[in-house]
Amino acid sequence: MNWRNFNKSGNVEDRRGGGVRRAGGLGLGGIVIAVIGGLIFGVNPLQILGLLGGGTSYTTQGNVNTSTPAMQRDLEFVQSVLGDTERVWGDVFKRGGQTYSPPKLVLFSAQTDSGCGTAQSAMGPFYCPSDQKVYLDTQFYSELRGTSGNDFAKAYVIAHEVGHHVQNLLGISEKADAQAARGSKATANAISVRIELQADCFAGIWGKSGAALSGASQADIAAALETAREIGDDTLQRASRGAVVPDSFTHGSSAQRQRWFTIGLQTGDVAKCNTFAAKTL
Numbered sequence: 001m002n003w004r005n006f007n008k009s010g011n012v013e014d015r016r017g018g019g020v021r022r023a024g025g026l027g028l029g030g031i032v033i034a035v036i037g038g039l040i041f042g043v044n045p046l047q048i049l050g051l052l053g054g055g056t057s058y059t060t061q062g063n064v065n066t067s068t069p070a071m072q073r074d075l076e077f078v079q080s081v082l083g084d085t086e087r088v089w090g091d092v093f094k095r096g097g098q099t100y101s102p103p104k105l106v107l108f109s110a111q112t113d114s115g116c117g118t119a120q121s122a123m124g125p126f127y128c129p130s131d132q133k134v135y136l137d138t139q140f141y142s143e144l145r146g147t148s149g150n151d152f153a154k155a156y157v158i159a160h161e162v163g164h165h166v167q168n169l170l171g172i173s174e175k176a177d178a179q180a181a182r183g184s185k186a187t188a189n190a191i192s193v194r195i196e197l198q199a200d201c202f203a204g205i206w207g208k209s210g211a212a213l214s215g216a217s218q219a220d221i222a223a224a225l226e227t228a229r230e231i232g233d234d235t236l237q238r239a240s241r242g243a244v245v246p247d248s249f250t251h252g253s254s255a256q257r258q259r260w261f262t263i264g265l266q267t268g269d270v271a272k273c274n275t276f277a278a279k280t281l
């Protein structure tokens with residue numbers, strides 16, 4: 001994927017460098033624990049982030065450190081992908097007679113403050129609705145096979161988080177939260193799965209347009225699908241405790257994540273991403 005063709009976004013906040021960085025990061029094990037913790041305690045990862053926030057601040061806001069070529073490349077990559085999501089969603093909203101207001105993306109290392117509590121690398125990337133920012137430690141990419149060395153797969157992860165921002169703008173997240181609050185834990189999980197799968201479908205909508213522009217290959221698309229598989233709940237559960245418990249899925253199975261990303265990728269149509277109306281996920 002040649003992302004150098006993309007117009008860069010001005011909405012990336014670089015908070016890396018100068019802060020506390022744990023040597024080597026926490027690894028996939030840490031991510032799994034955080035996700036499984038969420039499943040067991042029935043709270044979503046954002047709430048865990050809030051719980052983890054002990055008031056200690058390691059934020060390095062405003063301290064832009066792009067001293068190494070790798071850091072500079074990461075910054076330009078993220079600016080380019082975010083810029084391309086702005087192009088794609090700007091067009092979609094315009095066609096619907098609306099104006100797209102893009103999210104900010106915070107690049108951080110180890111941890112930083114967010115509107116949803118302390119953001120930690122171990123949680124993986126996430127979107128915080130209250131400050132409308134995506135939080136990303138690019139260290140996450142080295143934890144996954146799909147994203148190792150594949151830019152299209154890395155971009156899919158960003159496009160998924162931007163998908164949550166689109167859900168927020170469209171009022172989908174708010175409705176889903178209200179519905180989840182009224183229902184049982186199983187209902188809340190089922191709603192969460194639909195939210196996640198829709199964000200995958202929205203990522204596919206970016207993928208269709210972004211891929212066409214950047215000349216993404218079949219291998220790139222395969223790597224993105226592998227990433228969707230790797231971050232599916234059943235894969236994470238199997239990796240962490242050797243068994244799969246479908247009732248506690250909050251992100252959807254690997255097959256479901258791949259399916260909805262593919263629907264977005266093939267149709268490029270927001271209406272086709274209505275996971276809430278789908279009989280089969």
Ligand SMILES: [Zn+2]
Nearest residue numbers: 160164196199
């Ligand atoms: Zn998500």
